[in-house]
């Protein structure tokens with residue numbers, strides 16, 4: 001019976017991508033939504049995001065597709081190169097999946113688009129409001145408070161993430177806009193570098209390197225650009241040219257967390273990184289957050305029994321998100337191969353691309369063909 005969300009009092013904890021999308025999806029269905037965000041302002045946190053068609057279907061269904069497109073850039077695909085700059089394979093998405101859009105956006109622009117739509121839909125945004133626990137005065141709490149969620153332990157106990165042996169630098173540099181909008185991945189032994197252009201004359205850089213130890217998990221600490229340049233000093237001149245332009249760079253350790261065993265308890269529901277923090281190696285963290293938000297709202301709206309609706313939400317989302325998180329874990333190893341394993345893998349990829357150019361793209365059809373708006 002669609003319409004069950006009408007009049008429901010919902011508190012969303014966290015106004016990141018998951019929380020804002022959930023707020024839009026619930027408010028549009030008639031729920032009274034309040035968002036609590038601990039930051040004083042929706043700041044320019046983060047850098048670039050790649051957003052794939054499985055999430056864009058949700059943004060379109062929420063009526064935010066046009067604003068999202070205006071703030072983003074269409075990506076033609078993904079180019080894998082070795083550290084000397086030689087092409088290993090091109091996933092030509094514009095050519096082989098013309099019906100779908102893969103887009104590049106600054107995280108701050110996506111948050112802006114979503115925040116405007118949430119406010120328009122009637123959600124109330126309370127900034128500077130850090131929640132230490134579940135608020136008492138609402139029917140449902142949506143925990144969208146990210147990788148260090150304070151609400152997840154209430155459902156799952158305390159879990160210790162472990163260091164993956166990888167750290168990532170993230171930087172933005174100016175971009176002249178004279179190359180096709182592609183995500184380019186340079187793969188070297190024990191390290192890789194991803195770069196793509198963003199709207200507004202910017203280029204996003206994420207550089208990942210293996211190392212033994214790291215102190216603490218955190219969004220980002222300032223790092224010395226010289227360390228970044230030194231780590232990639234043997235990469236091809238084009239990649240090094242990008243790094244020469246880096247003036248400010250953040251670094252953080254990549255930790256692995258389990259996908260939550262319990263996503264809900266009848267009153268609290270986890271969405272986004274709070275439920276399934278992921279490594280960034282198939283660019284699906286924000287995308288999963290957007291998928292979650294739609295499916296959660298659709299389940300709640302379809303069934304007046306909140307407990308049953310939340311159980312259905314978990315049943316629909318947990319297997320898919322677990323599969324995506326595993327795929328991201330595996331990709332890190334593929335990018336960082338050394339010695340003969342690297343030569344064999346790169347030769348194999350070059351061969352497959354020549355013989356069956358769509359085969360590598362089709363391996364991810366399960367990911368990109370999924371339509372969350374038809375899931376419930």
Ligand SMILES: Cc1cc2nc3c(=O)[nH]c(=O)nc-3n(C[C@H](O)[C@H](O)[C@H](O)COP(=O)(O)OP(=O)(O)OC[C@H]3O[C@@H](n4cnc5c(N)ncnc54)[C@H](O)[C@@H]3O)c2cc1C
Pocket residue numbers: 013014015016017018019036037038039046048049050051129130131132144145146147148149150168170206271272273274278280283284285286287288289
């Ligand atoms: C290097 C890197 C590259 C990435 N690239 C991509 C990509 O290309 N594509 C993609 O889809 N994903 C990508 N991701 C992943 C993506 O950024 C995250 O998965 C996504 O931001 C998760 O959104 P979220 O809303 O769940 O959490 P967050 O974005 O972390 O938002 C949580 C919000 O909750 C607030 N909050 C936290 N605690 C409280 C509290 N107690 N009270 C109130 N508010 C609170 C925080 O201030 C924050 O605003 C990348 C991640 C990294 C690190």
